[in-house]
Each structure stands twice: as C-alpha cells, then as structure tokens.
Amino acid sequence: MLELVDIHKHFGPVRANDGVTMRVEAGTIHGLLGENGAGKSTLMKVLAGFLSADSGSVMLGGAPLEVSNPKESVAAGIGLLHQDPLLCLPFSVLENFTLGRPGGVRLEPAADRGELEELSGRFDFQFSPDVTARSLTVGERQQLEILRLLSLGVRVLILDEPTTAISASQRRLLFATLRKLADEGLTVIFVSHKLEEIEEICDHATVLRAGKVTGEVELPVPASDLVRLMFGKNIVLEERTDVALGEPVVELRDVTAAERLVTLQDISFTARAGEVIGLAGLAGSGQQTLLRVCAGLRHPDGGTIRLHGKDVTSAGYNRHLEVGVHWLPADRLGEGLVEGLSITEHYALAGDTRQGFVVDWDGARTEADEKISRFSVKGTTESTPESLSGGNQQRLLLAMMPDHIELLLMEHPTRGLDIESAEWVWHQLLERRNDGTAIVFSSADLDELRRYADRIFVFFAGKVLRELVAADTDTEELGYLIGGKDRE
Numbered sequence: 001m002l003e004l005v006d007i008h009k010h011f012g013p014v015r016a017n018d019g020v021t022m023r024v025e026a027g028t029i030h031g032l033l034g035e036n037g038a039g040k041s042t043l044m045k046v047l048a049g050f051l052s053a054d055s056g057s058v059m060l061g062g063a064p065l066e067v068s069n070p071k072e073s074v075a076a077g078i079g080l081l082h083q084d085p086l087l088c089l090p091f092s093v094l095e096n097f098t099l100g101r102p103g104g105v106r107l108e109p110a111a112d113r114g115e116l117e118e119l120s121g122r123f124d125f126q127f128s129p130d131v132t133a134r135s136l137t138v139g140e141r142q143q144l145e146i147l148r149l150l151s152l153g154v155r156v157l158i159l160d161e162p163t164t165a166i167s168a169s170q171r172r173l174l175f176a177t178l179r180k181l182a183d184e185g186l187t188v189i190f191v192s193h194k195l196e197e198i199e200e201i202c203d204h205a206t207v208l209r210a211g212k213v214t215g216e217v218e219l220p221v222p223a224s225d226l227v228r229l230m231f232g233k234n235i236v237l238e239e240r241t242d243v244a245l246g247e248p249v250v251e252l253r254d255v256t257a258a259e260r261l262v263t264l265q266d267i268s269f270t271a272r273a274g275e276v277i278g279l280a281g282l283a284g285s286g287q288q289t290l291l292r293v294c295a296g297l298r299h300p301d302g303g304t305i306r307l308h309g310k311d312v313t314s315a316g317y318n319r320h321l322e323v324g325v326h327w328l329p330a331d332r333l334g335e336g337l338v339e340g341l342s343i344t345e346h347y348a349l350a351g352d353t354r355q356g357f358v359v360d361w362d363g364a365r366t367e368a369d370e371k372i373s374r375f376s377v378k379g380t381t382e383s384t385p386e387s388l389s390g391g392n393q394q395r396l397l398l399a400m401m402p403d404h405i406e407l408l409l410m411e412h413p414t415r416g417l418d419i420e421s422a423e424w425v426w427h428q429l430l431e432r433r434n435d436g437t438a439i440v441f442s443s444a445d446l447d448e449l450r451r452y453a454d455r456i457f458v459f460f461a462g463k464v465l466r467e468l469v470a471a472d473t474d475t476e477e478l479g480y481l482i483g484g485k486d487r488e
C-alpha cells in the first residue's frame with residue numbers, strides 16, 4: 001500500500017532521517033517505534049506533506065506520490081493526526097468537522113450534520129455538533145479529527161503518539177476504532193515509544209534509532225527484542241532506595257481554590273525534605289490546581305500555605321522562586337520554554353549571567369553549552385525549543401533548573417519520554433531528593449507514581465479521595481480509586 005524509500009531529511013548537522021525505507025500493508029496497523037529524537041515525527045511529517053524530504057521517494061498504491069503540502073497529502077489519501085489536534089477552538093464541532101473540504105464551504109449544514117452523526121455512531125463517539133471545540137477534551141478532539149480525516153476520504157491514517165494526553169477509557173475506544181478501520185481495509189500507522197501499546201495494537205512494526213531503521217518485525221515478539229532495537233542495549237531499571245526525611249518544607253492547611261471546572265477542597269498535607277509525593281487522578285481532578293497553588297501561580301481562596309514555617313499564602317510566584325520553589329509545567333512550549341529563542345537566550349533570560357541591563361552573552365553561551373552536554377540535549381546553543389524533539393525539550397527544561405531547589409513541583413515529568421530518558425530523568429530527580437529537595441509531582445502513569453513516590457494522593461473531583469503509601473498499593477487499586485471507586 002505504502003512504501004517509503006531511502007528517505008533523507010537533515011536539519012543542519014542533524015540527520016533526523018538517514019535513509020529510511022519502510023513498507024506498510026493495507027488493512028494493517030503498523031507501528032513506528034523509536035526512542036526520543038529517533039526521527040519518527042520527522043518521517044511522518046514528510047509523508048503527510050508538512051516537511052519535504054531532502055531525497056528519497058514515496059509510493060502509494062504502486063504510484064509515486066508527490067506532495068508539497070498537507071492539503072495535497074490529504075487529497076492523495078494520507079492524513080496525519082497530531083498529538084495535540086490542531087482544531088479551531090472557537091468554532092463549533094460541526095464547523096471543525098467540515099474544515100478543509102475541497103471547493104470551500106459547503107452550504108448544506110443538514111448533510112454535514114447527518115454525516116457527522118453517521119460517522120460518530122459507527123465508532124461510538126458522542127458529539128454535540130453545536131458546542132465549541134474548546135469544550136472538548138484532548139481525547140474528543142482526536143476523535144473529531146479522525147472523523148474529519150475520514151470524511152475527507154483518507155485511506156492512510158497516521159497517529160503520532162496519540163495516547164499521551166487521553167484517559168484510559170478514551171484509549172480503549174481509540175484502539176477499538178483503529179482496529180475497526182484496519183479491518184475495513186484502511187492503513188493505520190501508529191507512532192509511539194511505548195512498547196506495551198505497540199505490542200497491544202500493532203500487526204507489524206518498524207523500529208528507528210538515530211534516523212535509521214534498526215528493525216522490521218512482525219508482532220508479537222519478546223519485549224526485550226524491541227528494547228534492544230530501540231536503544232541498542234538492554235535497559236535496567238534502577239532499584240528504589242529510601243532516604244531519611246528531614247524538616248517540613250511545605251505545609252498546607254485546608255486549602256481551597258475554585259477553578260473553572262473543578263474546585264480544590266480542603267487540602268491539608270506536609271511535605272518534608274527528601275520526600276516524594278505523587279498526585280494521581282483523572283486530568284482536571286484538582287492536581288494541576290494544587291501544583292499551581294503551591295508554586296504561587298494562583299492564590300488559594302481559603303486556607304494557608306507555609307514554606308519552611310513562613311506564611312506564603314498570598315505571596316506571588318517571584319517570592320516562591322526566591323525561597324527555592326521550582327515549577328515544571330506539562331505544557332513545555334506553552335509555559336516552560338519560549339518558542340523562537342535559542343538555548344543561549346534561554347540561559348540569558350533565566351540565569352545569573354544578567355547584571356542590570358547588560359547581558360553577558362559569552363557567559364550565557366558557555367552555560368548553555370555546558371548544560372547541553374551534561375543533560376545530553378540533542379541540539380546546539382543556537383537551537384530553538386520548537387526544533388527539539390519532545391524528549392529533548394524535557395531535557396532542556398530539566399537542564400534549566402537552578403542548582404538548589406527546596407520544593408520541586410512537576411506536572412507529568414516524563415510525559416512523552418522513552419523508557420531510557422524517563423529513567424535518566426528520575427535518576428536526576430532522585431539525586432535532588434537525596435540532597436533534601438521535597439518533590440510533588442502529578443502523573444497519569446500509575447507505574448511511575450508507584451515506583452518513585454513515597455506517598456500517593458488520589459484526587460477525585462477536587463478532593464483527596466485517599467492517601468496511600470506507594471509501597472503498599474498496586475496499579476489495580478490505584479486504577480479503581482482514580483475512577484472514584486474502591487476495588488470491587
């Protein structure tokens with residue numbers, strides 16, 4: 001059905017795709033697996049017309065495919081679903097559904113409505129056509145985007161890491177949908193660095209490492225084979241060690257904070273030096289609000305917050321920074337890094353290389369250079385964050401953390417990272433914990449919560465439903481509690 005032959009795509013010195021050849025059969029789900037920065041997204045952007053290759057060719061259904069933009073690619077039958085679907089948020093569901101129709105707007109809303117309803121019904125999706133796209137969850141946006149691409153006649157559907165921001169039930173529905181599409185003869189390319197997902201849903205997989213194909217497999221194969229193809233070695237998980245806890249770092253008493261969709265209610269806890277607290281729960285259950293309240297990004301409506309015994313309830317973000325609170329957001333490009341600024345410029349902005357209005361550019365560049373090599377960021381001092389792969393953006397955020405942190409607050413610290421990078425990140429974080437940093441982090445990955453937290457708070461509808469000792473719980477119990485229920 002689809003053949004990519006000897007695709008090369010370089011970004012300056014970076015060989016993102018270095019002679020990639022891949023064949024995909026119709027009616028199958030084909031996995032594209034590889035570590036962070038392996039070149040997966042680049043290859044798929046080439047296929048979907050978002051990037052043009054330096055050399056190489058693509059054959060679709062036996063004929064050469066020449067596309068120079070995404071529109072032509074969709075017209076040829078290839079559609080790419082981005083990790084964060086790019087809908088027009090102020091527009092309605094129905095309007096978004098009809099975007100990109102050839103020949104402009106069709107003046108037959110009733111027909112469009114009927115088609116949306118028919119397609120939704122086929123895959124058990126539930127949409128109200130007239131609400132704005134803004135009100136949809138990431139999972140629902142994906143579903144809408146899939147329907148839009150299908151209605152445009154796409155025969156090859158590419159999904160780039162589709163499961164990072166969706167709930168477990170949405171994931172089940174997505175997998176069922178992909179299986180149904182493949183059974184109907186469509187070709188699905190599923191990009192991921194998560195072995196379990198590739199094993200669960202794919203028929204075949206191509207493995208990339210550093211821009212080259214390291215393997216073509218027919219599933220199932222042992223997971224250890226896939227790990228070796230991905231990383232060129234086996235990955236050994238570090239043993240958990242415990243440290244003695246120190247003084248209280250942060251203390252919350254009866255904190256409440258109302259947000260648009262959820263009200264954080266009566267949160268009281270103390271985190272001590274060297275302690276790691278994990279926040280579990282469905283997205284929007286209050287974890288995010290709690291982290292922001294602790295970071296001074298949002299004032300609580302009630303209750304008190306103390307840092308090292310001092311009341312900081314109504315202090316701002318800068319005050320928190322001064323006393324050693326550091327916040328790592330999940331939205332790396334939206335809140336953590338600045339698009340368009342080079343890594344050197346990031347250090348000039350954040351570091352101590354600035355005196356008044358004078359910027360010490362050499363100092364900033366030296367610091368950037370040193371951190372890039374220490375944190376193995378695949379980039380140069382002149383790279384901008386949007387040119388880095390997701391995993392490397394996260395490394396850069398970590399590389400920009402100050403040396404001394406009392407309280408580290410993190411949203412999804414390893415979201416989008418492959419196993420090796422995630423292990424590496426936690427190694428860095430646990431070293432900070434050993435030095436007495438208190439860590440509070442949210443995660444959707446139950447294994448990550450169990451492995452690294454000492455205590456886990458399970459959030460449900462803005463409240464801490466249960467506080468667990470991480471060593472005494474299991475993934476199943478956590479799964480039930482997150483859904484608001486006790487284990488049956």
Ligand SMILES: Nc1ncnc2c1ncn2[C@@H]1O[C@H](COP(=O)(O)OP(=O)(O)OP(=O)(O)O)[C@@H](O)[C@H]1O
Binds near residue numbers: 016037387388390391
């Ligand atoms: N627009 C760009 N400019 C410069 N370099 C880029 C650009 N896009 C990607 N790269 C580089 O190409 C390499 C491959 O990146 P790509 O995004 O394809 O990786 P990936 O396999 O999708 O990784 P991840 O799992 O982290 O998403 C990386 O080293 C990245 O920094």
Ligand SMILES: [Mg+2]
Binds near residue numbers: 041042389
């Ligand atoms: Mg990618």
